[in-house]
Amino acid sequence: MTPITIKKDQKLKTNSLMRRMFKQWDIQMMVIPALIFVFVFSYIPMYGVLMAFQDYSIYKGFLHSPWVGFKHFEMFFNAPEFWTIMRNTLVISLLKLFIGFPAPIILALMLNEVRKASFKRVVQTISYLPHFLSWVIVSGFVVSLLSTDNGSINILLQSVHLIKEPINFLAIPEYFWSILVTTGIWKEIGFGSIVYLAAIAGVDPHIYEAASIDGASRLKQIINITVPSIIPVIVIFMILAIGNLLSAGFEDILLLATNPVLRDVSDVLDTYVYRIGIQNSRYSYATAAGLFKAVISVGMLTLANLVARRSGNSLW
Amino acid sequence: MAKQRRPRLLLLITALMVLSLLAGCGSGGNDSANKPVPSPENTSNEGGKAGDAIVLGEKPLEFSFYGNYDWYSMPVWGDDLATKWIKDDKKVNVTGINSGGNTKQKLNTMIVSDDLPDVIWGDRGADIENMRANGLLVPLDDYLDKYPNLKKWAGESTLNMLRSPDGKLYQFPNWYTSQPNGNAGYLVNKKIYEDLGSPPLETTEDLYQYLKLVKEKYPNVVPLEVGQKEGIDILASAFAENHPYRFNLMMAVPEGNELKSIFTDSAFRESLQYSNKLYREKLMTQDAFSQTKDPVQEKVTTGRIAVFASSSPTEFGVMGDSLLKAQDPDAGYIMIWPVHKEGLDKNKIFPGDYNQLGWNVSVITKAAKDPEAIFAFLDWLTGPEGQSVSMWGPEGLYWNGMDQDGSTIFTDKYTSDPEGLAKVMDSTVNFQWAGNTVYVDGVKSKFEQTLPEEKRNWETRWQLEITWKTQYNTTEFVNLDPAGDSEEGIISQSVFGIYEQARSKAVLSAKNEEEVLAILDQAEKDAQKVGYDKLLKYKTEKWQENLKNMKQ
Numbered sequence: 001m002t003p004i005t006i007k008k009d010q011k012l013k014t015n016s017l018m019r020r021m022f023k024q025w026d027i028q029m030m031v032i033p034a035l036i037f038v039f040v041f042s043y044i045p046m047y048g049v050l051m052a053f054q055d056y057s058i059y060k061g062f063l064h065s066p067w068v069g070f071k072h073f074e075m076f077f078n079a080p081e082f083w084t085i086m087r088n089t090l091v092i093s094l095l096k097l098f099i100g101f102p103a104p105i106i107l108a109l110m111l112n113e114v115r116k117a118s119f120k121r122v123v124q125t126i127s128y129l130p131h132f133l134s135w136v137i138v139s140g141f142v143v144s145l146l147s148t149d150n151g152s153i154n155i156l157l158q159s160v161h162l163i164k165e166p167i168n169f170l171a172i173p174e175y176f177w178s179i180l181v182t183t184g185i186w187k188e189i190g191f192g193s194i195v196y197l198a199a200i201a202g203v204d205p206h207i208y209e210a211a212s213i214d215g216a217s218r219l220k221q222i223i224n225i226t227v228p229s230i231i232p233v234i235v236i237f238m239i240l241a242i243g244n245l246l247s248a249g250f251e252d253i254l255l256l257a258t259n260p261v262l263r264d265v266s267d268v269l270d271t272y273v274y275r276i277g278i279q280n281s282r283y284s285y286a287t288a289a290g291l292f293k294a295v296i297s298v299g300m301l302t303l304a305n306l307v308a309r310r311s312g313n314s315l316w
Numbered sequence: 317m318a319k320q321r322r323p324r325l326l327l328l329i330t331a332l333m334v335l336s337l338l339a340g341c342g343s344g345g346n347d348s349a350n351k352p353v354p355s356p357e358n359t360s361n362e363g364g365k366a367g368d369a370i371v372l373g374e375k376p377l378e379f380s381f382y383g384n385y386d387w388y389s390m391p392v393w394g395d396d397l398a399t400k401w402i403k404d405d406k407k408v409n410v411t412g413i414n415s416g417g418n419t420k421q422k423l424n425t426m427i428v429s430d431d432l433p434d435v436i437w438g439d440r441g442a443d444i445e446n447m448r449a450n451g452l453l454v455p456l457d458d459y460l461d462k463y464p465n466l467k468k469w470a471g472e473s474t475l476n477m478l479r480s481p482d483g484k485l486y487q488f489p490n491w492y493t494s495q496p497n498g499n500a501g502y503l504v505n506k507k508i509y510e511d512l513g514s515p516p517l518e519t520t521e522d523l524y525q526y527l528k529l530v531k532e533k534y535p536n537v538v539p540l541e542v543g544q545k546e547g548i549d550i551l552a553s554a555f556a557e558n559h560p561y562r563f564n565l566m567m568a569v570p571e572g573n574e575l576k577s578i579f580t581d582s583a584f585r586e587s588l589q590y591s592n593k594l595y596r597e598k599l600m601t602q603d604a605f606s607q608t609k610d611p612v613q614e615k616v617t618t619g620r621i622a623v624f625a626s627s628s629p630t631e632f633g634v635m636g637d638s639l640l641k642a643q644d645p646d647a648g649y650i651m652i653w654p655v656h657k658e659g660l661d662k663n664k665i666f667p668g669d670y671n672q673l674g675w676n677v678s679v680i681t682k683a684a685k686d687p688e689a690i691f692a693f694l695d696w697l698t699g700p701e702g703q704s705v706s707m708w709g710p711e712g713l714y715w716n717g718m719d720q721d722g723s724t725i726f727t728d729k730y731t732s733d734p735e736g737l738a739k740v741m742d743s744t745v746n747f748q749w750a751g752n753t754v755y756v757d758g759v760k761s762k763f764e765q766t767l768p769e770e771k772r773n774w775e776t777r778w779q780l781e782i783t784w785k786t787q788y789n790t791t792e793f794v795n796l797d798p799a800g801d802s803e804e805g806i807i808s809q810s811v812f813g814i815y816e817q818a819r820s821k822a823v824l825s826a827k828n829e830e831e832v833l834a835i836l837d838q839a840e841k842d843a844q845k846v847g848y849d850k851l852l853k854y855k856t857e858k859w860q861e862n863l864k865n866m867k868q
Binding site for chain 2: 170
């Protein structure tokens, strides 16, 4: 795991593009499937966003549906739910960003300090396993853990006399955001920490040696050596996370917030598009809302990158 | 930085080159996806005006079948006794097309790609009407007189109600009926009830007192199980006469010649106050709005409930009754006459409803090569022989021939081998596409009456004693829902969102009775803002149209 060391040969040779491509033809070959994939699944379907400006009917098809301009955008912005949805989307994303983003970094730093390799490995395996469970299963766990009828958490709280009557966790809007963010962290923390662990592994051990000779404590070493060394990785992930700010989540919310009493706090852009657009065959409306989200996301990504460029760690 | 930019630019150019190369291959597939749906005129299935009726079994018939439900996947045709017999004897073979758990997308994909199944089976409503309006369906009128069963059993008035705006019939009904059916009502745990001294359970107050008693004496039992919240809807029927819970689903309540707002309906408001009280005092399921079907089934079949209000409590009730009886012959479930608010006439309390049109319909699409043959098959299926085979397996096993009234005659095996019979019936549940309620219920109850009490089927007994008498005829309220992408449809989605939220808030979040009303008043305001009035007008018009059609 030693990234960023290839730069040296790159600068030695200033050959023409074709020759360089030819020389590394085997590597280029490996890129092609990924390019094809992106092209077929991300670029070809892109013409579909034009649907947002049509009254698309599945019977008339794309070519024969009437064009209606910005009608669906207007409807979306004027929908009574619009502001609630935007608020929920932003709040949930920001919560996920401020709590869910640093969590794997902290876990990685903690794991890095563990000296017993076997313990470290066990913790790593256990913490990244939930990533491979689908949300259907995870939400099933959560719902039954929090259930009022024989739910483990209620039984636990009752047996230690913290509460008298079981609490109906999934029916109280105030609790929903905490439940959602906690569940998300539990599921993704281990997997998210892998990349940071890899970055930490790339730090030159000599720096630590020098620091400890100078008398730096473990904590000082973390703050002054480990964290600055992985800052580039953190920044890149941060930019990507900001670009995803309007994707507050879909499956997790859809599966955990089945109770309509939670809708004031749980309805976000993606669930709204699904519920109103796809479930009712209002494809143009759904596309308009989706396009709106995409435009904002690209804007935010660019902005975040612009800021990051000042520190020299930008994405492009 | 500046030095690094050049190679990156080159890389980008390479990427674009590869992309443009691929674009050539890409657009080929692209075109066919864009192809407009061919206009219906060029298909050559213009009904069978000429020629004689098709006799099943003379010529093999093959068709594809799509069940328009997320939950539905057709079992393999010919794997069970009944369909194997149909396959061998009637030479009919059906291939199922699976919805993959997402029927909206699957059906729309099939429409867009012009790859329709021969038969679509699903709920009546906007989806089917859209397909009809766009000329994808085959009208059945020409076949009606040639084949005897549908016309005879469904009757003119039901068929008229099924007709589309163009006056033609496209839909083949399933479980259509002319007499009440349905199971909605209240299930009571017999053991607990008798242990507590069998107090009267007639009014909503009786029920409340009883639930309190249960909570006191049986802390681990759910006093009132409401399932996946449908029990809360059922309770609305207790607060007014002639007020089935269908009105909740319609989000409209008839008053004179008009449909009025559900939020201002006094029965609805009172029922939510009542539910809220039960919820606050922990007398009903606490997670009714989030639990899945499995815990409900577990609670009912293990007897961990005292009362169960549901649109079909018999489904788990019949299982629970036999499981509980196996442990203790005095245990089990009984049903009670629907509860009512003090002062109302208990004979006018209808928790559930039925309509003549039945549950759902099959339509034959223009993709079918021989629509008449498919109709002939469905018509046979809905007749006495087809019903007997598909319900109880091929002749000679559990039934043998018909009596002079045309009713199926059951063999001794029908009562002596309940497990084998249950197995046959279970294996064909998902093949009941053209159910004939009047025939099947008639045969069943006729037979039941010849049996001594202890041998009678638990479900049939309660259907005869209570549930069939307490279901309301809502035929006049069918097809009130506007199409999803119409103006009224959009209003309807908004109102439904408001309704769902208000109902759950009123039950779960309100701290007292006044708050329930405040939530509903707010909901009424919000609903009016999104155009509820317009939706109610639309529904009223549709309702009045239905009434006119029914009189014809």
